[in-house]
Amino acid sequence: xxxxxxxxxxxxxMVDEQLIPRGIHDENTLRAMRTVPRHLFxxxxxxxxxxxxxxxxxxxxxxxxxxxxxxxxxQALGLKGDERVLEIGTGSGYQAAVLSRICERVYTVExxxxxxxxxxxxxxxxxxxxxxxxxxxxxxxxxDEAPFDSILVxxxxxxxxxxxxxxxxxxxxxxxxxxxxxxxxxxLLEKNSGETRVTTIEQVRFxxxxxxxxxxx
Ligand code: SAH
Numbered sequence: 001x002x003x004x005x006x007x008x009x010x011x012x013x014m015v016d017e018q019l020i021p022r023g024i025h026d027e028n029t030l031r032a033m034r035t036v037p038r039h040l041f042x043x044x045x046x047x048x049x050x051x052x053x054x055x056x057x058x059x060x061x062x063x064x065x066x067x068x069x070x071x072x073x074x075q076a077l078g079l080k081g082d083e084r085v086l087e088i089g090t091g092s093g094y095q096a097a098v099l100s101r102i103c104e105r106v107y108t109v110e111x112x113x114x115x116x117x118x119x120x121x122x123x124x125x126x127x128x129x130x131x132x133x134x135x136x137x138x139x140x141x142x143x144d145e146a147p148f149d150s151i152l153v154x155x156x157x158x159x160x161x162x163x164x165x166x167x168x169x170x171x172x173x174x175x176x177x178x179x180x181x182x183x184x185x186x187x188l189l190e191k192n193s194g195e196t197r198v199t200t201i202e203q204v205r206f207x208x209x210x211x212x213x214x215x216x217x
Contacts, residue, residue, distance in 0.1 A: 007039055010051040014038075018053050019071045026075040032101040033071050038064075040122055041094040060112045062207055064092040065154065069204060071098075073152055076175045076188050076201055079103050083149035086167070088138030089209070093119030095154050096131050106131045107145050109138035111210065139211035141167040148172065156184040156206035160198075161213030170194065177206040181215065 004012075015034050024030060039050035041064060046056055055063040065073075073095070077085070083103040087096050090110035096119070100106045108131060110116040116135050123131050134142070138153070139161040146167035153164070153176035160176055168174050172191045177184035186201040208215045 007037060007051075011038065014051040014053075014067050018068050022068055024068070024071045024075055026078070028079055028081070028102045029071050029075045029098075032074065032098045033067065035101050036094065036097045037126070038067065038094055040126070041092040041097070041119075058092045058115065059118075060115055062091050062112070062115060064094050065206075070095050072202065073154070073175050073186070074098055074102070076186075077150040077152060077173050079150065084145070085150045085152065086142055086145070086148040086164075087152045087154065088141075088164070089154035090116055090119050090133055091154065093122050093131075095152065096133070097123065097126065097128055099152070100128050100131050103150070104130065107142050107148070108133045109136050109142060111135065111137055137211035139163065139209065139213035143167065150174070151176075153177070153209060154206065155209035155214070156181070156204075157209035157214040159213075160187065160189060161209075161211075163213060165189065165191075165196065175201075177204050181208055 039047040042050050042056050055066045058064050079102045084105050085099050085103045087108040090108040096106050096108040141163040147169035149169050149172055151164050151174040156177035168191050170191045174189040178187050184204050186204045187198055189198045
């Protein structure tokens, strides 16, 4: 057994102090949050803050979500291990990395090239080879790879983009922040036997989902 690094200790503390007391109980989610080195997904200058209880800037006006929000969204998908998951908004790549430790394959779409290039380098460095990514407007989904067992949108839009509902498998789960450009409700859409049901999980604040089925800027 190797001695845990200070990063490992901070990560364990993050799970024990920020996630479990707030109701994150899904074993797959907790295991992934204990595994993925979050400090590699932020700039070196901010690495020491990576396990703090808050979002952090990642450049290009975007943010990596607070650990609790990443865990809450992951848990809401109820992943078991054999799923193909679509993520819209790669950003730092951290959320995709967490999903990739639980499901079979992650497809992630980002609209800002510089962020995608950086995220891909970290996926390679960590040998997270079950993540496929592309530069595009994710509000159109990824038609060539549809349907997806789960879809996670990590930017806030005015409504649930119809292409994403169409590309969700049955049964399937989609999680997305919906609201105005300042505050949103984290919504869970469940498709089952041809019916869809939407429930609200919690109030959240995300950066804008910009695209054909999102905000115009
Ligand atoms: N999941 C990310 C969160 C990044 S913030 C992480 O773990 O770090 C949200 C990201 O969504 C931003 O990088 C933003 O550029 C991206 N985004 C916004 N609208 C988008 C769209 N239509 N398609 C793809 N990405 C989008």
